[in-house]
Amino acid sequence: MRSLFKHSRSMTPLPILASFFSGQNLACVRGERLVFADLSFTLEPGEALLLLGPNGSGKSSFLRILAGLSRPAAGELCWKGRPIDEAPERYTASVRYVGHQDAIKPALSIAETLFFWGSLYGIEQSELVFSTARAMTYFGLSALADTQGRLLSAGQKRRVNLARLLVGTAALWLLDEPATALDQESIMALGKSIAAHRARGGIVILSTHMVVDLPQARRLDMRDFSCH
Amino acid sequence: MRALIRLIHREMKLVLRQQSDTFLVLGFFMLTVLLFPFVVGPEPQMLERMSAGVLWVMALLATLLSLDRLFQNDYEDGSLDLLALVPLPLTVIVLSKVIAHWLTTGLPLTVVAPFLAKLLQMQTDGVTALVIAMALGTPTLSLIGAVGAALVLGARRSSILLLLLILPLYIPVLVFGVAAVEVASLGLEGQQAPLLILAALFCATLPLCSLATTAALRQALDSG
Numbered sequence: 001m002r003s004l005f006k007h008s009r010s011m012t013p014l015p016i017l018a019s020f021f022s023g024q025n026l027a028c029v030r031g032e033r034l035v036f037a038d039l040s041f042t043l044e045p046g047e048a049l050l051l052l053g054p055n056g057s058g059k060s061s062f063l064r065i066l067a068g069l070s071r072p073a074a075g076e077l078c079w080k081g082r083p084i085d086e087a088p089e090r091y092t093a094s095v096r097y098v099g100h101q102d103a104i105k106p107a108l109s110i111a112e113t114l115f116f117w118g119s120l121y122g123i124e125q126s127e128l129v130f131s132t133a134r135a136m137t138y139f140g141l142s143a144l145a146d147t148q149g150r151l152l153s154a155g156q157k158r159r160v161n162l163a164r165l166l167v168g169t170a171a172l173w174l175l176d177e178p179a180t181a182l183d184q185e186s187i188m189a190l191g192k193s194i195a196a197h198r199a200r201g202g203i204v205i206l207s208t209h210m211v212v213d214l215p216q217a218r219r220l221d222m223r224d225f226s227c228h
Numbered sequence: 229m230r231a232l233i234r235l236i237h238r239e240m241k242l243v244l245r246q247q248s249d250t251f252l253v254l255g256f257f258m259l260t261v262l263l264f265p266f267v268v269g270p271e272p273q274m275l276e277r278m279s280a281g282v283l284w285v286m287a288l289l290a291t292l293l294s295l296d297r298l299f300q301n302d303y304e305d306g307s308l309d310l311l312a313l314v315p316l317p318l319t320v321i322v323l324s325k326v327i328a329h330w331l332t333t334g335l336p337l338t339v340v341a342p343f344l345a346k347l348l349q350m351q352t353d354g355v356t357a358l359v360i361a362m363a364l365g366t367p368t369l370s371l372i373g374a375v376g377a378a379l380v381l382g383a384r385r386s387s388i389l390l391l392l393l394i395l396p397l398y399i400p401v402l403v404f405g406v407a408a409v410e411v412a413s414l415g416l417e418g419q420q421a422p423l424l425i426l427a428a429l430f431c432a433t434l435p436l437c438s439l440a441t442t443a444a445l446r447q448a449l450d451s452g
């Protein structure tokens with residue numbers, strides 16, 4: 001019975017939700033508290049979604065749900081018209097997530113860090129060398145390529161984490177306060193890389209308190225879905 | 229498979245560059261074992277009688293000491309989030325962590341154990357059995373430990389909690405590890421039996437603990 005149900009679900013195209021990336025009636029519970037509920041969105045290739053709201057309004061929790069790290073308490077996410085639970089690994093392959101922490105190991109150099117993540121993202125060895133070099137140049141890290149993580153400043157660590165976005169290609173970028181600790185020049189580089197990503201048909205969802213240049217970004221105010 | 233090797237390679241690189249971890253574990257093992265002759269006196273019979281037990285208990289405690297770093301660092305610095313978002317099954321990442329953990333703790337412990345056993349007057353037959361038993365038993369210790377290390381992520385006082393969770397589960401390995409040595413040094417029949425049971429324990433924990441650790445990590449990420 002169950003297999004029949006699954007089969008029929010994968011055979012019939014979802015009628016209304018033909019959009020590229022969408023979520024319906026998402027809810028998030030942290031501890032015993034309902035953080036947000038009934039949150040729905042749809043995004044097409046090339047679009048950006050800016051999450052607004054005060055601290056604690058659920059921006060980070062929402063991004064973790066979108067990344068597939070947490071499960072929503074209710075609702076469903078669809079990628080290319082299919083629920084992400086159907087093929088979680090295929091969805092994961094199209095996601096790059098930048099969270100609060102930069103995942104920099106004190107004992108690894110910048111080049112090693114980017115190389116490691118790139119190889120796990122399944123990028124070919126020959127392309128990887130080129131790709132990491134380009135990513136480091138973009139965020140002004142080329143001169144620091146062999147510097148170990150322990151010697152980096154907060155802003156430099158963040159730049160390494162952002163450079164990971166440019167290693168290989170992923171369609172969906174999820175950025176949680178990406179501009180934290182960045183200087184003006186790096187914020188510009190971030191803005192440019194987001195613009196280039198969108199021009200290629202990529203989607204960006206980010207939360208930020210800083211001013212990042214995002215032409216025609218859609219806005220989503222978390223307070224509209226809060227339950228207080 | 230290539231990804232698995234790359235993951236293990238990174239783990240090894242991290243541990244070897246920070247050196248202290250492996251040496252701490254080895255140092256703890258050797259020093260605590262060497263304390264016993266001071267306490268119980270130098271009589272060979274007495275030392276031999278307790279050598280297997282002392283070596284196994286200390287190897288077990290040394291393993292426990294190193295479990296903290298298995299997932300905790302990656303959890304705290306955000307690497308675990310990123311590892312979970314790599315297009316690989318989380319179980320592969322768990323396995324790579326466990327293998328790297330064994331290579332940097334279980335294996336070194338197995339290598340130094342025969343020298344310490346000789347110091348404690350263990351007979352040659354017993355030493356051979358001890359090395360085989362530790363080679364079979366320490367991977368099981370790493371596997372069971374991984375479940376505990378994943379379960380306590382995000383908990384306060386996690387190292388004590390880990391100890392209480394994991395120590396009881398180590399008892400079977402301890403029992404058959406000591407039995408293997410005693411049966412061999414007494415020259416009794418059926419010397420392979422305890423070793424076979426240790427091998428069976430490893431075969432059972434390999435799939436069970438990998439799955440349990442994966443589930444525990446998902447839980448930690450979900451609430452993280």
